[in-house]
Amino acid sequence: MHTLKMKAGVNLASLQEYEMETNVVTNGYRGSTLPNVHAYVNVNGMWDLPAAIEQREFDIQEDISDRLDHSEDSSILSTENALKDNPFHVTFITDVQMHELHTDIGANGSGLIGEFESLPFGEHQPCYVGKRQENISKNRYKTIFPYDHSRVILKASVDNSDYINANYIKDSDEKIAYIATQGPKNSTINDFWQMVWQENVTQIVMLTNLMEDDKIKCSQYWPESTDEEYYGDINISKCEERHFAFYVIRKFTMSNSEGSRVVTQYHYTKWPDHGTPDPFSLVVFHSHVLRTKTAEIEAPKIVHCSAGIGRTGTYIAFDSLCKEGKSKGTINVASYVKVMRSCRMNMVQTYEQYKTIYLALNEEFKAPVRTKSISAFRESMQHFFREDSPDHIIFQKEFKSLSDIKPVCTKDDFRDGTLHGVNTEEEEMLQLDRYNLYLTPTVSHRGNYIRAIYVSSFLEENAFIVTQYPSENGAVDFLRMIIDNDSDTVICMDTLAEIESSTAWLPEPSLYKPVGPYSLQHEGGSEIDVKVTSVKIQAGTVKLSQDAIQANVFVTENINLALF
Template identity: 55%
Template sequence: MDGMCWLVCCLVGGCMLTRVLSYENLALNKSTWKQGDSYGADRAVDGQKSSLSVYGSDCIPPTYTRTVEWRVDLGNILSIHHIFIQYATNNKQWDASNGLTKNFMGFSVYLSNTTNKTDGVLCFRDTIYSRDTIPNPVIITCPNHGRFVIYYNNRTHYPYPDDYSDTVAGALCEVEVYGCPIQGFYGESCSIPCPRNCQEGHCHILKGTCLGCDDGLTGPTCETNQTQSNVPDDKKEQKQTRAPSGTKDNRSDSKNIIVLIVVYVAGVFVSVAVVVIVVACVIVFKRRRSKIQIVEASDNNRQAARSPGNVSTIPNLQDSLLPHRYIASNGTYNPEFEMNTLPRPHIINGLDHLSATIIHDVRDNDNNDGNVNNFPKNFQEEKSCDVPVIELLSRIEKMKRDNDKGFKTEFALLPNGELHPCFVAKHEENIAKNRYKTTFPYDHSRVILIEEHESTDYINANYVKDVIGDIAYIASQGPKANTVTDFWVMVWQEDIGQIVMLTNLTGEGKMKCIQYWPELSKSMNYGHFAVENLEERHYACHSIRKFKVCHRKKHNTRIVCQYHYTMWPDHGIPDPLSLVIFHNHVLRTKPDQSMSPVVVHCSAGIGRTGTYIALDALYKEGKRTGKINVCEYVTFMRACRMNMVQTYEQYKTIFLALEEKFKACIDTHNLSEFLESVNDLSADTPANQTFIYTEFETLLQIQPEYTDDDYKEARPNASRSDGKILPLNKYTVYLKSYFPDRGNFINAIHVSVSI
């Protein structure tokens, strides 16, 4: 109470004018709408929430349907800071025993300039809570501009999580939208005028940067003459056609008039304002005593990456997904919704916390219903547990039962679809740079091209962390004709030394990837870069190329190696051992002390790319800790780039390749090491203790077991040989020359040259 009295005295004594424009509840008593009928919809903005019963007069009457949508019209496009939502509790304790928790789960909140939620910004979508953890009330930080705040929930696509109810109720007791009541101001007190040249007076509520500029201007505060900048013509046209705006002088004058009016009104009604502030302080004091869990949804991702004190309050969450350098500003195309909206994914071996962001893929269809994907009610309980490397084979055998039921079930539990915003990828000027219409890079983890070139900063590629949290990979789509230069810009900018290519240039008569390198001993220019093909080596399953990349402006040169795996079927999976041998070659030729990520791409950059990255990351984790968690890491990759590992067969291949990798590690030796080992054979050492004996015993233990079906092609010809040693079907050599009574059989196999 002493603090409250001091506040009142301060306000009366002179602080009043500086706080009169503080964040206000912009939704109070505003017009509302509810799907079906609007009866009782206004109860959510009447300021009354003393009773939280669904049968009382303070909450919206529940309508148990498959879809619920409610919105409030703020009356104008205003700057929003955060949204407070109080859901009905029936005046009972809010925990798993409260039946209303299952109706509340899975909700979304949008901020839009129109009544269509898809036209706006997704402030928050619940996909992480259980009945034990979902907060009520909840505060969602969403610093953006909009007129309509929309609450949405649905149960339209079965199956959905077990914790969820079969219907949703929409029993909102109060929705409070806090922001600046007057357009054209920002700051904690809403007292700082936006820069004078901001389009329509809109600026960021926290930073004051313009969200658009008047014609002919650009820059964070719209102070730079666009004709003098290096902005491409297409960007100028895009900015100039965004929306009509008034003249600078008229709007500046109107702003000054507004300020004078506000000050005058503040002086006249100072006594009334004091009473209002006192009441507000009492309310705030009571709220602070309640346990409110705040879900961050601001655009402060850069600060979150740098400061441990500026992270989401969801428990057990780790640092921001990407460091500051990887989420730099993107000018007018940078979305307000960034990664710190959602829980920070982490992969820490041995912990039973949430391993990655798991979000519903909610898409609107013709009847405005969403699509709730199938994922477990408690992912950390039902996801694949850590598997010791020595138990991997038994785990695989168990998952193979009943026609791969274990693999299929575990793969089906993975979050899928567009889990995070992809605003930049869908921008008109970037659409042509996407190979496929449904595969986009997430905004929060996309590679932003900052190296100077004549295009935008966009490329269809994402940073992906390894298990310990280092950015070890860039997952990219295969370059197109119009993105080859962008690809080499990325390679140079990220100091890439290795490129892993997992697709052929064509497949099934379709272009899968453009040839983005010159022929052997040739050189080609790509923008500022000259690429020379120095060397090519071709093996049974892969090719290796060495490129010299020269920055023609900076006169710097680097060497980049490309590892091209050529035996991945278009609609199939590779032989696990063949993939392991390829992966081993990539590992052992990695430049020493290289901390740069590896670029991995196929055609879309998600299926084969995800399979390879998982193999590499989990192999290193298995060597480090002795155990792996495939499901957890694939889930994490999908938080970095959509739909990584596309099929259950690819998911299974990760297990099979890791088993091949661990059961007999492929160690390479230089000449001196090999000669030293051979010399040891002449020493006075028992034969069963030599390295040759040990390796041979290992081979006997790991040799695969084959069935009669594996020799099906050779069995009819067994009489032509001793019948004991027959060629396997998959390696059989067929003779092309034909002689009567001889056929095309010969007891021989193909042997790959893989190293």
């Protein structure tokens, strides 16, 4: 017989409320044959489960693997006293079709909160090994321990200890696909690399920075330069480091007396400590991890943040549910988070992280990231410019898919614009407050707001500033923006003859033009494919820098951008 895991609130004599997992036999059905409806029950002497039990899968507490050591005391607390005098409550969680994700997120906000809050939280399995006196110093946080039944057991260690704060995590197919762990401490770096070696790991996903809010979140466990460093008996050398807008990729060669192999670290650098990442940025990062996986090696990915539960759980859930959605066409976020929490406590810590899983999945399935080699891209563009090319339809569908993941925004998302006189009812183009660019107070009697936002490139965060062409009144703020951001290139996508305020800041040839406290000088230009004007900006008669600010203004002429 398999068992249905239920969560029971326990009223003790002290009136303190505890939560524990209790096993309830479900009329002889095996967990693997039951669909995934979850019931959370405060028991009042009897169970009242609907017929839907016969259609969902329940058992998420099966043994992690034969490879795990079960020698530790894993006795389960008696639940006899837990089943007395408690109110009865049942919440059911159903599968979501991939094409319904966007609707489900938009229309079910309060439902998602209830779904998240219904999940078991806290310490529900024995953690005896992590609480031993000799292991306390190896834990980064005082209340986060690995469950004994799923912990990673080191086979060899310098101090003869087999302990590391890490757990095996199953994917949605019940296979061990991940190791969730804390960010290494100085005293556990050797243990970390020992785990990487013994588990045949080739991919490490790092989701925290070393320092955040002036607090150490993780020790640097890799060599800074290409010099070799020994961690215990394992030699690590860095052979490559590439920087992207939101993450860094590092490749290491690790070796010891048994051999060597290449390990890739994927370091996501823009996950706020007390917030959530942009879902699309997470999708792009995840895409890079997937497409650079070593196909011939089947080994778990190591995923860590600082504590190894919040961001780590969010990423693992997204990765596993991506695979599940592609194979089955449906996902069950709550079900899988419960699976993770049966392996390691409190995986996915906050509702905001929980919602991010949904948002990232929606991005992934509605507008997936697909990369092309340069040669493949060139070939597709050659086909595209043919009149009979079917690629026109493909690109139209691709562009439309972006509309399908457009976030639903409210007036609160444009609050700053509203405060500065932007009519959110009539404006066709509105900028979200979270992407706003703000000016420094270098000019008296001018505010810090400007109609401009930052946009990242693939390789550089905030690589571009997107804005409207300045009006005569806004020319001073436009120049402030150029100076604040050390911008040396301005690209105008409209013909200047079509812009009434084109002379608001751009001087005529060989002339100076005063704009507020600034003085602009026309330095020269050229006109071949585009018109290029070189402008020097000065603050009155005093240069802003040793060579003043140089702004090269590119003006496009007679280019038809309406490709579709």
